[in-house]
Amino acid sequence: MVERRKPIKVNEAVTRVMRYAKQGSVKFVPIEESYGEFLADDLIADHPVPPFDRSPYDGFAIRSSDTVNASSQAPLSFKVVGEIGAGSVFNGTVGPMETVRIMTGAQIPEGCDAVIMFELVKELAGGEWIQLKRPLESGDNISFAGEDTEKGEVLVKKGTYINPGIVALLATFGYKQVPVSVKPKVGVIATGSELLDVDEDLQPGKIRNSNAYMVLSQIKRAGGEAIYFGQFSDDFETCFNQVKNALEQVDFLITTGGVSVGDYDYLPAIYEKLGANVLFNKVGMRPGSVTTISELDGQLLFGLSGNPSACYVGFELFTRPIIRTYLHSVHPTLKKAEATLGTDFPKPNPFDRFVRGYLSFETGKLVATPVGLDKSNVVSTLGRANALIVLPGGTKGYENGMQVSVLLLEDQEGDTLESFFSPNINDRRSRRNGE
């Protein structure tokens, strides 16, 4: 008799997995290698930026109180008492009716409180004097210390993906070595007697193994270190030994295939023999309903489906938040947004659907369009998907123009679990309509 599995809700499944989430350790990398890593400590400004009042223009630094009576009818003359480029400091104090020639980025000389651009003054006597035809106010054209950021401000939270702008901040605050999260080692094993390797010619009844390479890339996109243990035929002993061996070398292990109820689906038996605790083996979602996740002494085993789209979605919903939490992120899930559905989606389904979609901006609106054939065994449409369109189950289908929730696949910011669990826009609408 085939085992009857009881599906649980997606949120409940994520909650069960997240109970085993843990944070990894911290290491230091040279700043040149920090791009694409995850910051392991809050980045706090330990000095104001800029650290001193400076000139935003090439011009003349001046005491504004000396300029009160300047006009085009009665221009005032100032003696140029010095010249400073960025990096130089004027020694001394600028006195009444004196000015200093100053370049962009140079520190405002003592006594001065305004700057006027070269273009707005007349130089006299070979540059020894300048003539000014307008009054300046205190603070005119000064880039003040701390106007960019104040000392003590938390600029980047730990767990954030380090982008080039953050690298600039790290440099600004003197991080020659950057504290980053150690990436979790995530193992991948593909199961299936039908699997050919990438470089093999097609043979009757066989297909090339695409899941392993797809998942290895998903691990990297999520921020993990991917370790491939190879592909194995549907043979219980072989797969059991491979899983057992791999578990000793990784933080988390992903298998693809063999989790359903088929004669050669050995993962359930492997979990049993390992003594692993199965958190769930059926989720009310499409694709990926057979996703099975278990834990052995706190170590998570992700039994992703063999069907490529199901495997892909299972990873993004369940493995990604575990990887991101390990990297100290408090936004571990895919980022959720709202968009307008770009086509009809008439298929009814009791389960929540995560439809591979393409998000685009059309006259200022975010539009989500399914990328094509929405079956769990397709691989051809995955490459175009930059979002998963969330279509909660229990409806008669969806129509072009409806508001839908979407999960962004290429975003690096992520979302909190709370936001991920918040009702999808379609759920909210269903409730309003009393459905």
Ligand SMILES: Nc1nc2c(c(=O)[nH]1)N[C@H]1C(S)=C(S)[C@@H](COP(=O)(O)OP(=O)(O)OC[C@H]3O[C@@H](n4cnc5c(N)ncnc54)[C@H](O)[C@@H]3O)O[C@H]1N2
């Ligand atoms: N009687 C039932 N049959 C099935 C059920 C069910 O509930 N009752 N669930 C269906 C659903 S839904 C899915 S999804 C699949 C899941 O199957 P498995 O996870 O056990 O995976 P396999 O049986 O090993 O393979 C399924 C499918 O995927 C292809 N595959 C496998 N590995 C790869 C790979 N590395 N690269 C590319 N493609 C792969 C494989 O050839 C099969 O076509 O079960 C349904 N059946």
Ligand code: MOO
């Ligand atoms: O798990 Mo299957 O992917 O629901 O289609």
Ligand SMILES: [Mg+2]
């Ligand atoms: Mg199967």
